[in-house]
Amino acid sequence: MEKKYFIQVYGCQMNLHEAEKLAGMLEKMGYQKTQEPESASLIIYVTCCIRENAEQKVYGHLGALKPYKMANREVIVAVGGCMTQQSGAAEKLHKTFPFVDIIFGTHNLCDFERLLKEKENRKKTLIEITEVNSERECIPMKRDSYPNAWVNIIYGCNNFCTYCIVPYVRGRERSRKIDDVVNEVKSLVNDGYKEITLLGQNVNSYGNDAKGQEGYGDFADLINAIGENVKGDYRLRFMSSHPKDLTERLVQAVANNKNCCHSIHLPLQSGSTKVLKEMNRKYSREDYEAKVELIRKYMPDCAITTDVMVGFPGETDEDYNQTMEVMEKVNFASAFMFVYSPREGTPAARRVDQIDGEISKQRIMKMVAEQNDRTARHSKTYEGKIVTLLCEDFDDKKQMYMGRDEYGRMGYFETTENKIGQFVTIKVTKTVGISIYGEMI
Numbered sequence: 001m002e003k004k005y006f007i008q009v010y011g012c013q014m015n016l017h018e019a020e021k022l023a024g025m026l027e028k029m030g031y032q033k034t035q036e037p038e039s040a041s042l043i044i045y046v047t048c049c050i051r052e053n054a055e056q057k058v059y060g061h062l063g064a065l066k067p068y069k070m071a072n073r074e075v076i077v078a079v080g081g082c083m084t085q086q087s088g089a090a091e092k093l094h095k096t097f098p099f100v101d102i103i104f105g106t107h108n109l110c111d112f113e114r115l116l117k118e119k120e121n122r123k124k125t126l127i128e129i130t131e132v133n134s135e136r137e138c139i140p141m142k143r144d145s146y147p148n149a150w151v152n153i154i155y156g157c158n159n160f161c162t163y164c165i166v167p168y169v170r171g172r173e174r175s176r177k178i179d180d181v182v183n184e185v186k187s188l189v190n191d192g193y194k195e196i197t198l199l200g201q202n203v204n205s206y207g208n209d210a211k212g213q214e215g216y217g218d219f220a221d222l223i224n225a226i227g228e229n230v231k232g233d234y235r236l237r238f239m240s241s242h243p244k245d246l247t248e249r250l251v252q253a254v255a256n257n258k259n260c261c262h263s264i265h266l267p268l269q270s271g272s273t274k275v276l277k278e279m280n281r282k283y284s285r286e287d288y289e290a291k292v293e294l295i296r297k298y299m300p301d302c303a304i305t306t307d308v309m310v311g312f313p314g315e316t317d318e319d320y321n322q323t324m325e326v327m328e329k330v331n332f333a334s335a336f337m338f339v340y341s342p343r344e345g346t347p348a349a350r351r352v353d354q355i356d357g358e359i360s361k362q363r364i365m366k367m368v369a370e371q372n373d374r375t376a377r378h379s380k381t382y383e384g385k386i387v388t389l390l391c392e393d394f395d396d397k398k399q400m401y402m403g404r405d406e407y408g409r410m411g412y413f414e415t416t417e418n419k420i421g422q423f424v425t426i427k428v429t430k431t432v433g434i435s436i437y438g439e440m441i
C-alpha cells in the first residue's frame with residue numbers, strides 16, 4: 001500500500017499547528033498527504049476536549065471508520081491530542097474502539113515517528129501518554145496555511161479556570177527562548193509568509209516560568225525583540241490573551257511595533273464579577289473594562305474580539321445581564337459565544353447548581369442575536385472605505401478571492417490574477433454580516 005497520510009483536526013489553532021508538525025515528520029518519512037481517508041495508509045485524529053461535543057464528534061467519526069478499518073487492516077489508525085491526555089481517556093478509547101492502533105498524548109507528539117515504527121512491528125494497540133511537561137519543536141513542519149503561519153511561544157497553562165480542562169491535558173507553562181522564537185519568525189518572513197500568529201494558551205504570561213533566566217523575558221520583550229530583529233512586509237498577531245496578564249508595557253509594545261495588528265482577542269467569559277470569581281479568572285468586571293480602556297488609550301482603532309460563556313453553574317439572570325452590558329459597552333468587533341459545557345475532572349463540573357439547558361439556550365440565542373447586530377454595524381462602518389487585505393484564499397463557492405484586514409475582518413474581491421499571499425487594496429462596496437465586499441483599486 002502506498003504511504004499516504006490523512007489527518008483530521010478538531011479544535012483550536014494549537015491543534016492545527018500540531019497537525020503541521022505531524023505532517024512534517026511524516027513527509028520526512030516518505031509519506032504523502034491525501035485529503036481522502038479512503039486512500040490513506042495512515043489516518044490520524046488530532047482531538048480536542050474543550051467541550052463535550054468535540055469529544056462526541058471524534059467518537060462518531062471513529063465509529064464510522066470502523067467498517068473501513070476492518071476491511072483494510074493494514075491501514076494504521078492513530079488518535080492523539082487533548083482528548084487522549086485526560087485521565088482514563090486512553091483506556092476508554094481503547095476499550096470502545098480496539099481497532100485504533102496508536103493512542104498518544106499531547107506530550108508525545110514529537111515521538112510519533114518512533115511510535116509508528118514500533119507499531120509496524122507489533123499487533124497490539126500502542127498507548128503512550130506521558131505527563132512530562134517538556135516540549136520539543138518537531139522541525140521540519142509541513143505548514144499548510146500559507147500566507148499565514150503559527151509559531152508556538154508558550155505551552156501549557158497555569159491558570160486553572162474552574163471550567164477548563166486545558167491545564168490538566170497540556171501541563172504547566174513552558175516558554176520558548178526569545179531567540180528561538182525570533183529566529184523562527186525571521187525564517188518564516190524570509191520564506192514569504194505574510195502573517196505570523198504567536199500562539200499560546202495565554203501568551204501574556206510568556207516568560208513567567210523562566211523569570212530571571214538568561215535568554216528569556218516577558219511578552220513585551222518578545223514583541224520588541226521581533227520588532228527589532230524581523231524587518232519586512234508582514235503582520236504579527238497573537239492569541240490568546242488573558243486579561244489579568246495584559247500590562248501597559250505590553251500594550252505599548254504592541255502599539256509601537258509597526259507589524260503588530262491592531263486587533264486583540266481578549267476573552268471576557270463573563271461580565272459578572274461574582275461569576276468571574278467562581279471561574280477563577282482573577283479579574284473583575286471593572287478590571288476587564290480598565291484593560292479595554294488601556295488598549296484604546298494606545299490604539300483607539302483596535303478591534304477587540306472576545307470569548308463569552310453563558311450558563312456557567314449558578315449564573316443568574318442578573319449575572320447574564322451584566323455580561324450583556326459589558327458586551328454592549330465594549331462594543332466587541334466580534335465574539336465567540338458558547339454555552340458552558342461541564343468537563344469531567346474540573347471543579348465547575350462538580351457543582352450542583354448546573355443551569356437548565358433551556359435557560360442557557362434562551363440566553364445564548366439572545367446574546368448571539370445582539371452580537372450579530374453589533375458585528376454587522378461594525379461592518380457597515382466599512383462601506384466606501386479603502387481597506388488593505390492580505391489575500392489568503394480563493395472561495396470556490398463565491399468565485400472570489402478572500403482576505404483579511406489588520407482588524408481580522410474578512411473581505412472578498414474579484415480578480416483574474418492569483419493574489420494569494422499578496423496585500424491587496426480594495427474599495428468596500430457592500431457589507432454582509434461579518435464580511436465586506438469590494439473592488440480592487
Ligand code: SF4
Nearest residue numbers: 157159160161164166
Ligand atoms: S487561561 Fe483558563 S480558559 Fe485559558 S487555557 Fe488556561 S485554564 Fe483554560
